[in-house]
Amino acid sequence: xxxxxxxxxxxxxxxxxxxxxxxxxxxxxxxxxxxxxxxxxxxxxxxxxxxxxxxxxxxxxxxxxxxxxxxxxxxxxxxxxxxxxxxxxxxxxxxxxxxxxxxxxxxxxxxxxxxxxxxxxxxxxxxxxxxxxxxxxxxxxxxxxxxxx
Amino acid sequence: xxxxxxxxxxxxxxxxxxxxxxxxxxxxxxxxxxxxxxxxxxxxxxxxxxxxxxxxxxxxxxxxxxxxxxxxxxxxxxxxxxxxxxxxxxxxxxxxxxxxxxxxxxxxxxxxxxxxxxxxxxxxxxxxxxxxxxxxxxxxxxxxxxxxxxxxxxxxxxxxxxxxxxxxxxxxxxxxxxxxxxxxxxxxxxxxxxxxxxxxxxxxxxxxxxxxxxxxxxxxxxxxxxxxxxxxxxxxxxxxxxxxxxxxxxxxxxxxxxxxxxxxxxxxxxxxxxxxxxxxxxxxxxxxxxxxxxxxxxxxxxxxxxxxxxxxxxxxxxxxxxxxxxxxxxxxxxxxxxxxxxxxxxxxxxxxxxxxxxxxxxxxxxxxxxxxxxxxxxxxxxxxxxxxxxxxxxxxxxxxxxxxxxxxxxxxxxxxxxxxxxxxxxxxxxxxxxxxxxxxxxxxxxxxxxxx
Numbered sequence: 001x002x003x004x005x006x007x008x009x010x011x012x013x014x015x016x017x018x019x020x021x022x023x024x025x026x027x028x029x030x031x032x033x034x035x036x037x038x039x040x041x042x043x044x045x046x047x048x049x050x051x052x053x054x055x056x057x058x059x060x061x062x063x064x065x066x067x068x069x070x071x072x073x074x075x076x077x078x079x080x081x082x083x084x085x086x087x088x089x090x091x092x093x094x095x096x097x098x099x100x101x102x103x104x105x106x107x108x109x110x111x112x113x114x115x116x117x118x119x120x121x122x123x124x125x126x127x128x129x130x131x132x133x134x135x136x137x138x139x140x141x142x143x144x145x146x147x148x149x
Numbered sequence: 150x151x152x153x154x155x156x157x158x159x160x161x162x163x164x165x166x167x168x169x170x171x172x173x174x175x176x177x178x179x180x181x182x183x184x185x186x187x188x189x190x191x192x193x194x195x196x197x198x199x200x201x202x203x204x205x206x207x208x209x210x211x212x213x214x215x216x217x218x219x220x221x222x223x224x225x226x227x228x229x230x231x232x233x234x235x236x237x238x239x240x241x242x243x244x245x246x247x248x249x250x251x252x253x254x255x256x257x258x259x260x261x262x263x264x265x266x267x268x269x270x271x272x273x274x275x276x277x278x279x280x281x282x283x284x285x286x287x288x289x290x291x292x293x294x295x296x297x298x299x300x301x302x303x304x305x306x307x308x309x310x311x312x313x314x315x316x317x318x319x320x321x322x323x324x325x326x327x328x329x330x331x332x333x334x335x336x337x338x339x340x341x342x343x344x345x346x347x348x349x350x351x352x353x354x355x356x357x358x359x360x361x362x363x364x365x366x367x368x369x370x371x372x373x374x375x376x377x378x379x380x381x382x383x384x385x386x387x388x389x390x391x392x393x394x395x396x397x398x399x400x401x402x403x404x405x406x407x408x409x410x411x412x413x414x415x416x417x418x419x420x421x422x423x424x425x426x427x428x429x430x431x432x433x434x435x436x437x438x439x440x441x442x443x444x445x446x447x448x449x450x451x452x453x454x455x456x457x458x459x460x461x462x463x464x465x466x467x468x469x470x471x472x473x474x475x476x477x478x479x480x481x482x483x484x485x486x487x488x489x490x491x492x493x494x495x496x497x498x499x500x501x502x503x504x505x506x507x508x509x510x511x512x513x514x515x516x517x518x519x520x521x522x523x524x525x526x527x528x529x530x531x532x533x534x535x536x537x538x539x540x541x542x543x544x545x546x547x548x549x550x551x552x553x554x555x556x557x558x559x560x561x562x563x564x565x566x567x568x569x570x571x572x573x574x575x576x577x578x579x580x581x582x583x584x585x586x587x588x589x590x591x592x593x594x595x596x597x598x599x600x601x
Contacts, residue, residue, distance in 0.1 A: 037503055039503070045302065145509070
């Protein structure tokens, strides 16, 4: 799975640093502003913004950093996150609310409660996960502009 | 563009075209044009930040004057709780209420009393309604406007209950009518600490009925009140509880909600934006009631108050403890019943002034242009172009409101390119005057030197 540009849509890529909590959320914030500028339906924009935030946090906490990207199209909003981290050994387990592999120091910050991926799945119309242990994880979440969730 | 009334205005003569206000505006609603600050009306939320920050006092708020009282036979003053904190604690709540009667009012109705009722209605609402969380009060009109402009996604979080100001006006006028006055002859005047309340009255929101007829600023009545108070006045009977009086300071609303409700207070518009960003990301669900105050310190920190907000809050707290009366009990319950718990409509309209085009496809291509334009700008956010940030300038360029050369650095770059070209041309001397015609360099890089 790769993040590629599509004609008629606009893509932005952001580098996210692993375990850097000083700038955590800033890529998602940039994405939110882009969504606001385009003027998507507020509810669509909010769903995409939450997905971007959760995926950014995942890159920071689990992925050892990576790339967060957004594709803006009149028909859909796509959020992509790619890392070369440890991968997810059991995707089904990771999709369960409350299941977390976040290290204790991250939990002490009030993060890593095991809500990230379930939350992404909840807000996305389509979620594709491509992961391999020790190689990395790539996620694509799509929010369609026609559906309401 | 028309369609929006704003109480915040500019006294053009005083404005020097400095860029203090454009940088502080939370909704990027100000641009400097032709040496003057101009407000983009669709974006202004009347928070008063620009009034506070202007070093030349060129930003003001247009309130009503005493003359408007003449339009009504029976005039009722509605003092904001924040008013009580403006007198160094030297006068009681009852005395300050009494002094208002000598400024031309026939009656005084404490907004703090209405705040007690709004608290009770809100407590019920919070207990009944499970989601969304956190719920946000509509008492601060600048916060409501901010949410409409910058956080339209959070509109469902607003509690559909009237503000204490409007509830007070409604109750006071009904009381007057019960006394035999004609409704049309009864005028309710709010004594305001802030410009947002003036706008809330002059240009009421669509989702509730406005009952306030006029607004006087605390700054405007302060001098007169002080004189009256010094010469001695008769006290009026206080009707509000200490909790209601404390609504005038940040944390007052939350404290009034009691211990059963998880509350959080945030004051200062930029702090409020920070917390709303969090809420937008789906956080703070553990909070039931979020008290957002646009002004630092709450209403006592309003741009139209007189005393330093830290002091005012201290005085207010002392007065609340000393002068507040016990909660309303039976009488309050009856009023809540009669007024349907001061409920207002839920369909609050968003304002979307940031969207680049109504058509999403067009907006996307404009956004592309915006981001590419932004890359060519210096990124210093110096404000010299009249826009608060380089991004705001890029946005204005894309909207066709500004041009790239409005940026002094881009202009300088262009001028220096032009100068270089002029110098190049000037160095060319015709052969008749002994100049050497430039020849094309054919393979050998040193050819030119050899001619010399």
